[in-house]
Amino acid sequence: xxxxxxxxxxxxxxxxxxxxxxxxxxxxxxxxxxxxxxxxxxxxxxxxxxxxxxxxxxxxxxxxxxxxxxxxxxxxxxxxxxxxxxxxxxxxxxxxxxxxxxxxxxxxxx
Amino acid sequence: xxxxxxxxxxxxxxxxxxxxxxxxxxxxxxxxxxxxxxxxxxxxxxxxxxxxxxxxxxxxxxxxxxxxxxxxxxxxxxxxxxxxxxxxxxxxxxxxxxxxxxxxxxxxxxxxxxx
Numbered sequence: 001x002x003x004x005x006x007x008x009x010x011x012x013x014x015x016x017x018x019x020x021x022x023x024x025x026x027x028x029x030x031x032x033x034x035x036x037x038x039x040x041x042x043x044x045x046x047x048x049x050x051x052x053x054x055x056x057x058x059x060x061x062x063x064x065x066x067x068x069x070x071x072x073x074x075x076x077x078x079x080x081x082x083x084x085x086x087x088x089x090x091x092x093x094x095x096x097x098x099x100x101x102x103x104x105x106x107x108x109x110x
Numbered sequence: 111x112x113x114x115x116x117x118x119x120x121x122x123x124x125x126x127x128x129x130x131x132x133x134x135x136x137x138x139x140x141x142x143x144x145x146x147x148x149x150x151x152x153x154x155x156x157x158x159x160x161x162x163x164x165x166x167x168x169x170x171x172x173x174x175x176x177x178x179x180x181x182x183x184x185x186x187x188x189x190x191x192x193x194x195x196x197x198x199x200x201x202x203x204x205x206x207x208x209x210x211x212x213x214x215x216x217x218x219x220x221x222x223x224x225x
Contacts (some may be wrong), residue, residue, distance in 0.1 A: 004152075034213065043114075043200060043216035044153075066225075089152070096160075097168065098214060102152040 003028040004092055006101035013080055013108055021075040021104045023090035028068045034073050034098065035064050036089045044089065048075070081107045113137045114217035116201050120179075122223045129188040131220050134203030141204045142184040143214065144168075146197040152199065159184055160206075177203060191224040 007033045013019055030053050036044040048057045048064040054057070056065040061078040073090060085096070087105045091098040114135045133142065144156040145168075146188055155168030157176040165176060173195060175187045188195055201217040 035150045036216075041219075044202075044214075046213050046215070049213050061207075089151075096166075097155050097158065098153075100153040102150060 002021075002092060002094060002099045004071075004090060004099050004101035006088075006090060006104050008104060009102070010105040011107070015080060015108055015110050016084060017080050018076070018078050019080055021077070021088050021090075021106070022072040023101055025071045025073075025092045025099075027092075028071055028095065030068065030092045030094045031067050032056075032093045033064075033073050034091045034093065035062075035073075036091065038087045038089060038103070039080075040051055040086075047088075072084070077106075080106075082108050084108050114201060114203055114215055116199075116217040116220050118220060119218065120221045123191055123225065124225050127191050127224075129191050131186045131199055131201075131222070131224065133184045133217055135182050135201075135203045135215075135217075137203055137205065137215060138181070139203040139205040139215075140181065142178065143202040143204075144174075144184070144186045145200045145202065146195075147200060147219075148169070148197050156186065156199075170198070176189055187192060188222075188224075191222075193224045196222060196224045 007022045034049045035047045050066040052106045063076040066073045087103040091100040117132045136147045143158045145153040147153045159178045199220045202214040204214045
């Protein structure tokens with residue numbers, strides 16, 4: 001059974017720092033891996049999707065990497081801003097469904 | 111207008127009541143999903159549908175049923191609500207095989223409280 005773990009569960013950093021969020025999964029037979037952002041009381045917004053054949057994807061200040069063989073992905077956020085404060089979820093797609101981690105709650109303070 | 115809408119946004123009900131949560135999408139996607147989110151447990155899949163004639167159970171389908179009335183509509187029912195079904199419920203859609211490879215688009219959620 002696929003299990004997805006995210007570390008740390010919570011993170012608080014000052015504005016301007018570069019930071020890394022981690023995601024690990026137990027079954028490497030994935031189709032893709034997705035990173036989402038969730039604001040309090042809101043739905044999820046897709047940030048990046050990495051196909052199983054890809055190593056990384058970039059969007060603005062965000063860069064996500066994927067190492068299938070080790071069952072790991074990282075989300076790198078450059079020059080963090082208070083507006084980046086949210087919960088970040090990773091999810092892996094296999095067997096026709098997404099399996100989510102429990103998220104990392106990020107707070108960026110001025 | 112939002113691409114994926116959910117009604118109601120908030121609902122308080124009593125144990126034993128029948129509840130229906132509705133989801134509509136304007137993205138033209140074939141695939142639709144229902145998830146629930148509980149603190150510390152992440153999102154878990156309840157049911158999913160790949161087209162109007164296809165319904166599949168997810169990880170936690172017991173106590174729930176669904177209906178895919180049209181490509182754009184997917185409703186979730188709790189036949190007899192119980193307190194441990196108190197959670198945040200999300201509907202999502204995706205369009206397989208378009209190159210975006212199953213990016214899922216989420217509705218804003220329905221907060222359900224069962225007393």
